[in-house]
Amino acid sequence: MFVDTARIYVKGGDGGNGMVAFRREAHVPQGGPAGGDGGRGADVVFVVDEGLRTLVDFRYQRHFKAPKGENGRSKSQHGAGAEDMVVRVPPGTAIYDDDTGDLIGDLVSHGQRLVVAKGGRGGRGNIRFANPVNPAPEISENGEPGEERNIRLDLKVLADIGLVGYPSVGKSTLLSVVSAARPKIGNYHFTTLTPNLGVVDVGDGRSFVMADLPGLIEGAHEGIGLGHQFLRHVERTRVIIHVLDMAGSEGRDPIEDYQQINQELTLYNQKLEERKQIVAANKMDLPEAEENLIAFRKFVGEEVPIYPVSAATQQGIQQLLYAAADLLETIPVAPLVEELEQESAERVVYKAEKEPDKFxxxxxxxxxxxxxxxxxxxxxxxxxxxxxxxxxxxxxxxxxxxxxxxxxxxxxxxxxxxxxxxxxxxxx
CATH class of the missing domain: 3.30.300.350 (GTP-binding protein OBG, C-terminal domain)
Incomplete structure (x- = not known):
């Protein structure tokens, strides 16, 4: 089951309580205070695990409470701090404060860590309150409560190649042909409601991850037809394969479809206009496809790479895969990850804390x-x-x-x- 959004509750661990105690050893009169401090509560830390591809685990566990620190003990022994609670998330997970909508962080690379709820500090024991005026205080503090917040997780698929296009142009069929993925295929619009991932073996020792992204429609950048849920996954792909029904089998015009989808991508995120793109002219086994392809080539010019294919008969598929693999080699992963991390840092909202003594x-x-x-x-x-x-x-x-x-x-x-x-x- 592919789940790309989840809402959870997180709470950092409370600090341990400080202790009131006094030295009671023999032959040590008026031994003084000996109550230790409590230990620090654990943080809730999100860590990227590249082996995960979905947020489905958060459907079954929605509350994450980190352990509290140990209480202080007698003989001036401080309580131990609690071990951080590590929550693993797939790469491409954006984390928001669900109450304010602010971006907390964007996790894109394996091993990347983010503290989403800090643990409280431990309370002080009575050894901390001794002074010349009161050398034997019976004062201690409880541990500070851990930070708590409601979190929204949005997964943006990190795939090498994303398939985009209008509904029913053959994206799912193409993915099923080139990989072991088995997406749902049907002769009706929006058969695919969630992204499907497949590992593609090119056949010459190279491979890449391809994502079949749900069909886009006009107005998708405004959220029409689940547009935002679809478009956010395109942001993380290194190369876009634009699948067109070149036969116009549903009365559509391939040129209009090409212009409209690219316009939706640009309106959603201006940077997608610069993303490398290959056109897969699909359904070339149907009548009128050749005639439409000639008109399409004339319209877009020589700069746009076009590969005539038929997902149904597997015509031209191998040439398309070679071209995609060659293009990927010119786009290393590191710059894209750095760009995403920089974008995340720019979008994080920092708020000044209220004056401590203000009430x-x-x-x-x-x-x-x-x-x-x-x-x-x-x-x-x-x-x-x-x-x-x-x-x-x-x-x-x-x-x-x-x-x-x-x-x-x-x-x-x-x-x-x-x-x-x-x-x-x-x-x-």
């Missing part, structure tokens, strides 16, 4: 809701079972001006204040 307070009926990146993170990392930790968080809120702002908005003793998932009473 907002709003009222929801009788409830005061405090929102802010820093204060919500501090709330989650506060050990609510420790009186000293709660007091430290209270001082932090006072220093940030949260108390003052609540009073200005009319908060009084006993009013409920919510920060993140936690609610507590406001006390003067």
């Amino acid at each position: 907002e307070i709003r009222r929801e009926n009788e409830l005061y809701v405090v929102e802010g990146v820093h204060i919500e993170r501090m709330m989650k990392m506060t050990n609510l079972n420790s009186h000293d930790s709660v007091q430290r968080f209270t001082r932090t809120m006072r220093n940030m001006g949260v108390d003052r702002r609540l009073r200005e908005l009319g908060a009084e003793n006993g009013d409920i204040v919510r920060i993140g998932e936690f609610e507590f009473e406001f006390v003067e």
